[in-house]
Amino acid sequence: MNFTESPEQQALRSAVAELGKRYGQAYTAPRARAREPLSELWAEAGKSGFIGVNLPEQYGGGGAGMYELAIVGEELSAAGSGLLMLVVSPAICGTIISRFGTDEQKRRWLPGLASGEAIMAFGITEPDAGSNSHNITTTARRDGADWVLNGRKVFVSGVDSADAVLIVGRTEDARTGRLKPALYVVPTDTAGFEYTPIDMDVQMPDKQFLLYLDDVRLPADALIGEEDAALAQLFAGLNPERIMAAANSVGMGRYALDRAVGYANERVVWGKPIGTHQGLAHPLAKAKVELELAKLMMQKAASLLDGGDEANGAAVGEAANMAKYAAAEASIACADQAVQTMGGNGLAHEYGVGSLLIAARVARIAPVSREMILNFVAQFSLGLPKSY
Structure with missing residues (x-):
């Protein structure tokens, strides 16, 4: 690298x-x-x-x-x-x-x-499955040459702006009766496809939606890739997701720090800029260190992914998950310290950091919770017994 x-x-x-x-x-x-x-x-x-x-x-x-x-x-x-x-x-x-x-x-x-x-949205999370993607109940069955999908998805971003949604469904193995994951492109104007916005407290331009798939009929070519290999295909998209989530968090942390540092240099109390006080300078410096460390892991994950070595799959997954975890934590620390540095002004709209308290916090939950990342690291990086 x-x-x-x-x-x-x-x-x-x-x-x-x-x-x-x-x-x-x-x-x-x-x-x-x-x-x-x-x-x-x-x-x-x-x-x-x-x-x-x-x-x-x-x-x-x-x-x-x-x-x-x-x-x-x-x-x-x-x-x-x-x-x-x-x-x-x-x-x-x-x-x-x-x-x-x-x-x-x-x-x-x-x-x-x-x-x-x-624009294509992505639907994987379900109301009753949560982080357990193995428990997805959105099913796809063949009807002649077509596919028919039924199920629900929740917390799907940007559906109102999207032309289609890449839906993670399950097909039934005729031999075993087991459900296997499969990926389908569903245009948003397809009959039987409906979506409802979720009222969220976080202020963000992109709405979150609950999706309903009621006998959604799709042509054979709506299936992406192989019907029997979708789990590997799914994870091929989830590692980029984690890397990009980390990139957004790193950028958000940079924005918060820039605003806080600018304020600390300009705000004068007792005859000197407040940034001269270690009580503010040290927490800002600590946040900067943690943000740069998270950025390095994000860059490592992206470099490994772009290397294209399939044998590196485990290393990519580990780095992508660690990057997402570290960037979320660093971004939250930056946002919190930015508000603390500005005092009451940190919650005033004109200073543009108060809203980051919730926006940065989202990254601890989505697109994968920090607890699931820690489960991954415990099991695959440390070799500890599976805990769930």
Whole structure:
């Protein structure tokens, strides 16, 4: 792993940072309060080639990797204008379709996902399954050449802006009767597909939805990849998800620290800037150290993933999970210390950090809880007995 980014990566980081600054918190905050998607920023990021930077060139993408998409996510979040659907549309769905889709599926979906003109959401969590993806009850059965899906999904981001949702369902093994995971692209205008917004306390531009699939009939080519290999295909999308979640958290932490440091340098009490006091300087320095450590793990995970070595699958999963855990914790610490540094102003809307207390906290829960990550590390990294 090279700790010095290439000239191309540096140029990408600079260009995305400039785009983020042109929008920033002044653009994002009112839309977050109104629960309105960041459509203008998404469109410009797509036209600039940022959204599909990780997707294959032959389908309109940038031909780069997850490292570069993480740069995009981090820099936009650091500017106060993070795009949640970067985690979903190009990272999860784009990766899965790029690796496992047929040529026709790639031609149909990847150009739109790369340009941002098409958005694909991702539905895995269910009301009764929670973190237990092995207990998913959304089922898919064959009816002639078609598939028929029934079930529910919950906490699915951005469905109202999406053209389709990549649904994780289960098919029944005719020999054993067991249910096996499988992946289906469900256009949002399909008959029998309905969605309802969930009223959330967190202020964010992208709404969360409860999905209902009632005898949703799909053509045979709605199935992505092999019917019998979807578990491996599913995890091919979940590692990018964790890396991008880490990138968003790192960017959010940077934003909070930048605001806090600026305030600590300008705010004068008893004749000197408050940043001269170790009671504020040390917690901010500690938060910076922890944020940089989390960023290193995120970069390691992205580099391992982009290395393409299938034998490295375990190492990628370990690094991606650790990066997501570390970045969430660091981001929360940054947001909390930013508010503490500013005192009452930290909760005033004009300073733009109070809302981060909840927004950063989301990363401890989604897209996977820290407890499940610790279970993973205990079992696979430390070799401890499975606890669940």
